[in-house]
Amino acid sequence: xxxxxxxxxxxxxxxxxxxxxxxxxxxxxxxxxxxxxxxxxxxxxxxxxxxxxxxxxxxxxxxxxxxxxxxxxxxxxxxxxxxxxxxxxxxxxx
Amino acid sequence: xxxxxxxxxxxxxxxxxxxxxxxxxxxxxxxxxxxxxxxxxxxxxxxxxxxxxxxxxxxxxxxxxxxxxxxxxxxxxxxxxxxxxxxxxxxxxxxxxxxxxxxxxxxxxxxxxxxxxxxxxxxxxxxxxxxxxxxxxxxxxxxxxxxxxxxxxxxxxxxxxxxxxxxxxxxxxxxxxxxxxxxxxxxxxxxxxxxxxxxxxxxxxxxxxxxxxxxxxxxxxxxxxxxxxxxxxxxxxxxxxxxxxxxxxxxxxxxxxxxxxxxxxxxxxxxxxxxxxxxxxxxxxxxxxxxxxxxxxxxxxxxxxxxxxxxxxxxxxxxxxxxxxxxxxxxxxxxxxxxxxxxxxxxxxxxxxxxxxxxxxxxxxxxxxxxxxxxxxxxxxxxxxxxxxxxxxxxxxxxxxxxxxxxxxxxxxxxxxxxxxxxxxxxxxxxxxxxxxxxxxxxxxxxxxxxxxxxxxxxxxxxxxxxxxxxxxxxxxxxxxxxxxxxxxxxxxxxxxxxxxxxxxx
Numbered sequence: 097x098x099x100x101x102x103x104x105x106x107x108x109x110x111x112x113x114x115x116x117x118x119x120x121x122x123x124x125x126x127x128x129x130x131x132x133x134x135x136x137x138x139x140x141x142x143x144x145x146x147x148x149x150x151x152x153x154x155x156x157x158x159x160x161x162x163x164x165x166x167x168x169x170x171x172x173x174x175x176x177x178x179x180x181x182x183x184x185x186x187x188x189x190x
Numbered sequence: 191x192x193x194x195x196x197x198x199x200x201x202x203x204x205x206x207x208x209x210x211x212x213x214x215x216x217x218x219x220x221x222x223x224x225x226x227x228x229x230x231x232x233x234x235x236x237x238x239x240x241x242x243x244x245x246x247x248x249x250x251x252x253x254x255x256x257x258x259x260x261x262x263x264x265x266x267x268x269x270x271x272x273x274x275x276x277x278x279x280x281x282x283x284x285x286x287x288x289x290x291x292x293x294x295x296x297x298x299x300x301x302x303x304x305x306x307x308x309x310x311x312x313x314x315x316x317x318x319x320x321x322x323x324x325x326x327x328x329x330x331x332x333x334x335x336x337x338x339x340x341x342x343x344x345x346x347x348x349x350x351x352x353x354x355x356x357x358x359x360x361x362x363x364x365x366x367x368x369x370x371x372x373x374x375x376x377x378x379x380x381x382x383x384x385x386x387x388x389x390x391x392x393x394x395x396x397x398x399x400x401x402x403x404x405x406x407x408x409x410x411x412x413x414x415x416x417x418x419x420x421x422x423x424x425x426x427x428x429x430x431x432x433x434x435x436x437x438x439x440x441x442x443x444x445x446x447x448x449x450x451x452x453x454x455x456x457x458x459x460x461x462x463x464x465x466x467x468x469x470x471x472x473x474x475x476x477x478x479x480x481x482x483x484x485x486x487x488x489x490x491x492x493x494x495x496x497x498x499x500x501x502x503x504x505x506x507x508x509x510x511x512x513x514x515x516x517x518x519x520x521x522x523x524x525x526x527x528x529x530x531x532x533x534x535x536x537x538x539x540x541x542x543x544x545x546x547x548x549x550x551x552x553x554x555x556x557x558x559x560x561x562x563x564x565x566x567x568x569x570x571x572x573x574x575x576x577x578x579x580x581x582x583x584x585x586x587x588x589x590x591x592x593x594x595x596x597x598x599x600x601x602x603x604x605x606x607x608x609x610x611x612x613x614x615x616x617x618x619x620x621x622x623x624x625x626x627x628x629x630x631x632x633x634x635x636x637x638x639x640x641x642x643x644x645x646x647x648x649x650x651x652x653x654x655x656x657x658x659x660x661x662x663x664x665x666x667x668x669x670x671x672x673x674x675x676x677x678x679x680x681x682x683x684x685x686x687x688x689x690x691x692x693x694x695x696x
Contacts, residue, residue, distance in 0.1 A: 108306055113301060113302075140305065141305075144312070147306045151288065152306040153288045153304060153306055154296075154302045154306060154307070155306040157306065167293075168297070170296045170298050171299040172299075173300055175300050178297050178298065178300075179299045181297055182299060
């Protein structure tokens with residue numbers, strides 16, 4: 097993995113599920129991404145147009161905006177292995 | 191268009207191709223209706239038309255697509271005359287694009303909901319002030335995401351939210367077959383209040399599209415399957431059957447001329463103004479000539495005549511009529527006649543019906559002649575043909591127009607036609623034209639078999655055709671079995687005896 101990783105997390109309101117996703121993502125950034133990433137959080141209830149522009153259907157959705165290609169992970173990010181695989185960061189290289 | 195409240199449920203007139211007739215006013219307002227159909231059953235057309243018709247009456251719409259891209263929908267629907275891109279610019283229509291994205295599918299890592307989609311729908315509804323929402327199609331959501339239980343739960347939530355928004359919504363769902371479950375993934379289990387089923391079944395070698403309201407909770411609707419067509423420039427159009435209010439009896443005593451004085455006399459003074467007349471006979475017995483006389487008589491009385499011909503070209507018709515001294519071209523120029531010559535196979539039966547209805551509506555004739563109605567028989571199954579005849583008959587009767595239909599019998603001598611069997615009960619007058627073999631010579635016989643609401647001549651009369659048209663002569667006196675196609679000579683004294691028997695009986 098080269099270059100900075102830019103992530104956007106879309107959540108719907110301040111639900112328990114949203115909180116859990118945010119917490120899981122923070123933990124992941126600290127342990128696996130070693131602080132090399134920037135994270136942007138969008139609440140779709142406040143900014144529905146952003147969800148529209150990015151065509152987000154499910155929440156939470158984590159999008160890897162950079163580096164390309166764009167990748168997506170759906171869910172509260174509680175399954176760490178799958179999150180890493182979804183972001184193209186798993187040991188197997190995905 | 192009135193909205194009919196029924197047990198507290200108000201209706202939203204959809205203005206979709208006459209469907210409000212079977213909806214008895216419209217779809218339940220503020221509710222969600224599930225539209226179930228197989229692949230290719232025009233669910234997406236219906237969903238779009240629901241919004242397009244709304245735009246036409248100032249009601250804005252939001253289209254949520256899980257399957258086709260907005261770009262595809264804009265392009266596909268242009269054929270129906272719907273300029274969706276313009277409506278989007280004008281703020282009357284908005285897409286929520288949830289179509290599958292070309293990139294790799296998303297990884298699923300934990301619990302999720304469809305909160306983003308709901309937020310987008312709400313945002314879109316508020317932005318354009320939508321009263322109508324269409325979601326197409328639910329099954330595709332399941333295809334996009336693997337967690338079936340969650341999706342079902344979320345879609346149920348979506349229906350509740352739509353209700354909260356106060357919009358009237360249609361949700362399409364694909365079913366595997368016309369007689370199987372209403373949808374894949376058991377969607378109907380949570381959207382059960384209002385269900386509309388679109389079928390696209392093969393009958394014989396013909397496709398037959400129908401629409402049926404399975405239920406409107408707490409609201410009335412018409413029951414049964416109603417055939418419809420999908421036409422360029424129009425979209426879905428219900429085939430007008432008008433079964434319930436269709437068949438009123440003859441309600442006028444005003445008579446008009448058939449174009450032949452003797453035939454008028456045989457009918458007790460002419461045809462009733464709003465009645466349907468069927469003339470049936472083998473090829474060459476003079477049906478088209480009868481039609482020509484009928485058209486000429488209409489024009490002579492300053493009554494506009496609309497003539498549909500399914501067995502002859504325009505040139506043939508003009509030439510034949512000219513041969514009998516009837517100037518169709520002249521009548522057309524004077525605006526008293528309009529000839530529509532069509533090859534039966536040029537369109538499906540439903541399309542013929544819709545086109546004929548449109549022409550009648552636009553031309554507003556006092557007389558309609560359909561020459562060669564039986565030529566349309568082969569276009570469809572007997573059931574569809576019966577519906578067609580029923581539909582056109584009921585429509586004509588509602589307009590208080592007089593109509594003459596001709597049907598060709600399959601055999602030269604005697605016999606009835608299928609058309610006859612289908613429609614003799616809904617016609618007011620039936621005239622039979624028959625070949626009669628007599629003494630090694632072929633003659634023609636004509637009789638008024640039935641004349642609803644009037645006494646009529648019950649005898650079979652000899653008639654001839656020459657350069658000035660059709661001439662009805664004396665009754666066949668000593669021949670029996672003409673209608674059965676097996677004429678036989680009956681001795682004069684026996685006939686006299688029979689006549690006396692009946693006159694004594696009175």
